[in-house]
Amino acid sequence: MIIGGAIMAVTSLKIFRAAIYLLFSLIGIAGLYFWLNYEFIAAVQIVVYVGGIVVLIIFSIFLTHHSGEDMKAPKIAQSVFAAIAAAAGFALTLTLINRHSFLVGAEKAVEPSVNNIGMQMLSTTEHGYLLPFEVISMLLLASMIGAIVIAIKIKPKA
Amino acid sequence: MGKEFFILMKPELGLMLIIFLLLILKIWDGIKEKTTLLSIVNIVLLLNFVAGFFFNKEGTLFSGMYQTNDILVLEKSILSFGTLLISLIAWDWLKKHEHMLEFYILLLTTLLGMNFMISAGNFMMLYLGLELATIPLAALCNFDLEKLKSSEAALKMILSSAFASCILLFGISMLYGTTGTLIFSELPAHLDGGMLQMLAFIFVFIGFAFKLSVVPFHFWTADVYEGSPVAVTSYLSVISKGAIVFVFISTLINLFSTLGATWYHLLVISIVMTITAGNLFAMRQDNIKRFLAFSSITQVGYILLGLTNGTDAGSASAIYFLVVYIFSNLAAFGVVSMVSEQTGKENISDFNGFYKNNKVAGWVMALALFSLAGIPPTAGFFGKMFLVTAGAAKGNYLLLAFASLNMVVSLYYYLRVVKAIFINANENPIEKVQSSFPVKIALGICMLGVIATGFYSGIYDYIVSVIK
Amino acid sequence: MNEIGLPQILVISVALFFIGVYGFLTRRNMITMLMSIELILNSVNINFIAFNKYLFPGKLDGLFFTVIIITIAAAEAAVAIAIIINLYRKYKSIDVEDANSMKF
Amino acid sequence: MLHSKLIALVPLLPLATFLVIGLFGRKYLKNFSGILGTLSLLTAAVISFYTAYEYFFVVGKNAAGVYEQIIAFKYTWLQFSPGMSIDMGIILDPISIMMIVVVTFVSLMVHIYSMGYMHGEERYSTYYAFLSLFTFSMLGLVLASNIFQIYIFWELVGVSSFLLIGFYYDKPSAVAAAKKAFIVTRFADLGFLIGILVLAFYSGTLDFQTLIERFTTNSEYYTAVTAASFMGISALTWGLVLVFIGGAGKSAMFPLHVWLPDAMEGPTPVSALIHAATMVVAGVYLVARLFPVFALSCPPALDVVTYVGLFSSLFAAIIACTQTDIKRVLAYSTMSQIGFMMFALGISGYGGEEGLGYMASMFHLFTHAMFKALLFLGAGAVIHYVHSNEMKDMGGLRKSMPVTHITFLIACLAIAGIPPFAGFFSKEEILAAAFHSNKVVFVVAIITAAITAFYMFRLYFSIFWNKPSYAEASAGEQKVEAHGHDDHAHTDHAHEKHGEGTKTMLLPLILLGLLAIGAGFIPFGHFVSSDGKGLETEFHLMFSLAPVGLALLGILLAMWLYKRANTKPTRISEAVGGIYRAAYRKFYIDEIYLFITKKIIFNVIGKPAAWIDKNIVDGCINLSATLAENFSETLRPMQSGKVQHYAMFFFVGVLGFAVLFIYFWTN
């Protein structure tokens, strides 16, 4: 489902459908997280991606498209070349991964419960992630401002 | 926590302070007069820069996520100094701009990001800093709001840097997978040079090489430089490059030192490709900003050459060169911005006979270009020489020969511009360009730097002493 | 379906990654390029989570990294879309092929 | 002991004059400069006469009655390496004394003569400056105590001759002649220079005395230089021959003689001084200077000298018979006479009776200087009078210029070797020496002597007789000016006022005429000889019959042909046709040279060199530049402005790096 969705998403010519396929693929990933019982991440995934980004994307699609029309198909040569390159990369990475024997960490697992996560996220002690949290807030702020400034409506030239 | 914390994180805190101050100003919207605002901002920046030289301490915070020491502080102060210069040079442009405050907020955010990136203690912070330094920058590229090129530049910036950071992230994830840690202090112990690790390492390297616009990851550079407002362009070419170089110096080299030989060869290949391509592309440019973009690519090649040395000497020469490079490049951009501000001309051919009406500006430009080309008596000569000297230390004389002969090629296109300014005839040359007081100051500082930094060995000695 | 281990997940993520790359290289619509980026980021996320789960459960590095990536992705998307819209106002097109006024 | 200060004055006075006149002449002492130059030279001449007296009669002879060399003074000028240095010195021995006497005297004569001849010249003072310069260099040359010093003054002589030949520098022909003279002699000097290098290298010195001493005695230097050989010829021979080439160049020996006839473009007094009396015998002097080495250590080189000299004398004599420009005739005769001196040296041995040739040659040099100068000055007077060098414009001048006529006649007799004129004695000695040493040489020599007599008198008759008288001959003939100065002013000046010229012009003629008569009676052998011992030259009438007879024959032939205007000469010349034309064209030597230089050197070497430089050497450099530019031009499309292309490159780059470093360049 993930892969399928992804492939459809990058190939379908109807941009709107592409967005929907992307949505499916993302939800699939969320499912995967659930299955790995990382509920928190799954939740974040669904909230941010499904609830945020995809919606954003769809809005922008509405803004920039008269719905329903096809996108221009990619140039053949370009897509072929890209396909080859991607395939090559895929093969390369996979072979390397298969060659590689992953060493398993010894220490006992930490329960990735929301509680734990919350504690760690806001603590500055060992395994504390306060700083990144702060920094991200700065980042969000900045990008918000930037986005506003840019996207703010300027008089369309006659 | 406590006093310790404030001292160690001083640069970042200072920046955050300024940012919030600006936010408040923005929201409260009290001061209408632009110039006063600008002067306030600049003064604050100056303070921030000056503060960089007092009570510095070594230490780490947040369980090693944040580390600092004299070198890092020095690097940060260099960056903030460059930013100050840029904001001075951009004075005239900003006065007209209605989003001046946002400009500063974003600018400083990126600077903050760079600071975090420099003093990052693990990959998470590194990546965060990188993004923090990139995304607002993309927004900044778009700040000539009604200019088409500007937003196109922004697009190219954001898309390609997103792609690059994807590569970087993939690399990091693989590193994580193969070593099980993200903390720099622990990482080298886990590096065993396995193939997957190599792949990861190369991905990471390329993620940063992209930001340095190392060939063949440089294509975005020219377009973005051309499209963005001059201030942003100079910021891109000097500060963000510098930040990445600093990251190389203070983090990556030590981090992957266990992969010595590969690391060296990787650098060598990048150097050769970068210098060659940079020169070849710069040769036929007509837009002066594109031209400077490619020239900066070549410069990066030389910086990497210095880094191949791998010892303190190399790092010192690289830092020194960056200082010189800030002076010279900003001087060049300063003149370019003046011209493009008042005449909208950005082509080298427009500069024909420039000297006729602009004696001082002509000399400033010329000196800056000489400094970039590494011609004495400008400081650029010393910078380049030290880089090359450092690069030759490993005894790789072919590389040395390659680099020094390429200097000649690069001289060719720098001289093209000089020729345009001084020699080429032009029936209606550019009129006398006016420049406001801050710009004059900034250029003055740059010229002082370009000339004095070379003769006065103190700066270099200071850098060395700090690194030791 | 039989037991899914690390390798299988990695296969998925890598596949996702390169699909994303393919998309990025081929789609001529800026927004879809953005979507491809998201795909890639997700593949990275999967990597982190998987590694964290199977190899290094001791700390939650991977998890937090994922969180950060997701957030950043959001921010990036916001800015990118803003830029795209801005560009669309001028070009009346979001075909990336058209955005080549600067070249050589 | 004669004090060296005084002798030093001999060359230095003219130098001072040159500087003074050269710097201030043009402006301040325009017409006074002639007198100044003359006076200073007069002093110099007096001093040299005094020196000669001192040397020959007071201090010169040592106990053994041998004239020894005295180094008046020596100053190190340029130290090459320990032991090898260029010294500025003055050497006094019979030949140098004899030479300074000749030089100063003839030069003095010319100075005086020129006061009249060059009168009213625009660059009058410059002319005198150059004359002084030349005199200085010539004196320096003959007094040189160091082979490199000779070379230095050799060059200086060359350049002053260049300046004087090219005195009328706005006349292209003059400039061309000057260039030719300088370049040809320069070419010869190349030989001289290399010769010096060779000799100096093996002898380890540049000083004449030491050098001669090392090469004549059986020293290790001697063995070294004879042992070393190149192309089977010993280094010594090479050295000497090369040096002789230098001499041959200056002395206009075949085949380096081509410059001499053209050099007649210069003012006639100059020709008298430089190209008759003094400079051209420098070659002879050089050989004489090194004579011990030639004679004692290296006979083969001496043979070269002999045959070159002999051939040149005959060759020149034949050409002289056909020339119509009187100065050219004289020029060729000079060449021929110098040939005499050369082969005289060549056949001579060292010491005692053997050394007769040496002494004879010097003697001939001496007398020849006198009568040849006289001839030139006379010719000058004639040209001055008729404003042309061509025989056909002359004739019947004996009435209108008697003094010139008489003196000229004396000179002709002298050169023809008719007793009791000076030439007779010296020539007799030469012939005698030839007779004793080498019959072939003797025969050729005696024939040449006869031809000499013939062409000299051809000259004489066609100038002074031939036509009834100059008056109607030159009626309405207004010849083109030979010199730069004003035509009418001068003609008046020449015809009405003084007839054949000013007193200043006549005085030298007379003086020289007297010498041409009397010089022969000097017992030359007592003073000058190869080894410094006196040489008693007895004189047998029987022997001298043949040459004198032949000479008279030649004279009669000339008289028969040229005394009256008639068509015999043309008929004869048509009869012998080819040879005549060849001789008239100087056997096409000039053409050959022209071919070699213009065609070979310029087109085959020069042009290609220039072409290669422009197209190949420079081409490569420009090519590299263009290549780089074109390459960058071809690269530019990569920067297509499309994000996806960039990303494509990016991604390919990533894969490339990965593959490269993971599979190929692993450590």
Next chain:
Amino acid sequence: MNLTLLILIPLLTAIVILTCKSLQSVRWVAFIGSMIQLGLSGMLLYAYNTERALGNTAQMLFSERHSWYAALNIEYYIGVDGISIAMILLTAFVVAAGVLISWKMEMLSKEFFFLLMLLSVGAYGFFISLDLFTMFFFLEVAVIPKFLLIGIWGSGKKEYSAMKLALMLMGGSALVLIGILGVYYNTNDGAGNHTFDILKISQQHIPISLQLYFFPVLFTGFGVFTAMFPFHTWAPDGHSSAPTAASMFLAGISMKLGGYGCLRVAMYLMPEGAHHYSWAIILVATIAIIYGAFATLMQKDLKYINAYSSVSHCGFVLLGIGMMTQTAIVGAVMQMVSHGLMTALFFGAIGMMYERTHTRQVAQLGGLLKVMPFIGVVFVIAGLCSLGLPGLSGFAAEMTVFVGSWQNPGMWHRLATILACASIVVTAVYILRAAGASVMGPIKDEHFRALKDANWNEKLASVLLLVAILAIGMAPFWLIDLVGPDSQIIMDHLTNAGGL
């Protein structure tokens, strides 16, 4: 005697010039500055001789040493020996003459004289510095002013020439850089420290295997500056497009930088390499001499004639260096000085003629000796000097080279020497052709009759150079005494290195 003055004076002059307002003041400042330099160099000569007379046997006198970039062992280390003093004198004379010659430079005169002074700074600094890095610094300082001088004030295809000159010279200095760093990294004072100090390096020993790489690089690098055969093509174009003073500087001084570098750096620091490659040096030099001479035969433009003859004459310098006998080296140094003065004079005369007649084509000139006697005479004298007339500097120098070369008994060396000697005939040919056609002969163009002769500044300039030329030509011994001992030191260094 404080050597730093030699750098400071021109520098100050340059700065003062920038502050000048009027053309007059600029001229006079430049003039006074150059005169002070002249005086300084004279004093230097005097002081040097007295020191030596007092028995000071240090290799370098008046040396100063300040650590500059301690971390990289870069020092500001200066000092002079006889050779460098000769070069300094040459520079001073040419600078003064150049300033005087370009008296009437109205266009951007301030910049013009500023750049001239900058050039002289480079030259002085190069000649006095004993630290490779400092030396290299000054070597490059002198490049860009040339570019601007030719480009801005030049004539003809100036832009091409200027670019070509700058690039080729930079190429040369790039090679020099490689060589210097190669040497630097192979020095070792036992404690493992590298050094740029020439004297120290000469005491240490660079591994021969490396000398074989770096000697040719370094020598070629400097060779480019002195117009060594395949890399000489910047010279003709550059010289001919440059304004008069610039040509004087180029041919007079900056070509000598190369020769000096070859001698002082390449040969002195890598003697084995020198021995190993001497045949190549001689080959190149001989080619340059002969080929330069013949190429000159074909030139029509006076400046080109002199430029190519410079190539030929600088061949003598290289020949002398390559022959590696003491006399030959002395000859090379003398030839540098003499050629510097002579060619400066020649270019000066050509410039004066060009300024008046506005043509440099031999075919169009003629009879100038009549209308402008002074200039004509200067031209002829310069010509005679260049064809090696005794009494003028050229003769003494060339003869020393020849004698010295002949002392090297190799057959190949002999051949080279003979060829070199032969070139003086060709020299005579082209010089006389040029002189005969341009200053002698009938006046080709009636306008020439109206032309004025040299004015005081030009006269003064020519006289300055003439005095120097005569001083060497008439009394070469003082120069020999000045240069001899130090070239002996170099020679001993070479001989000790073995090989001969």
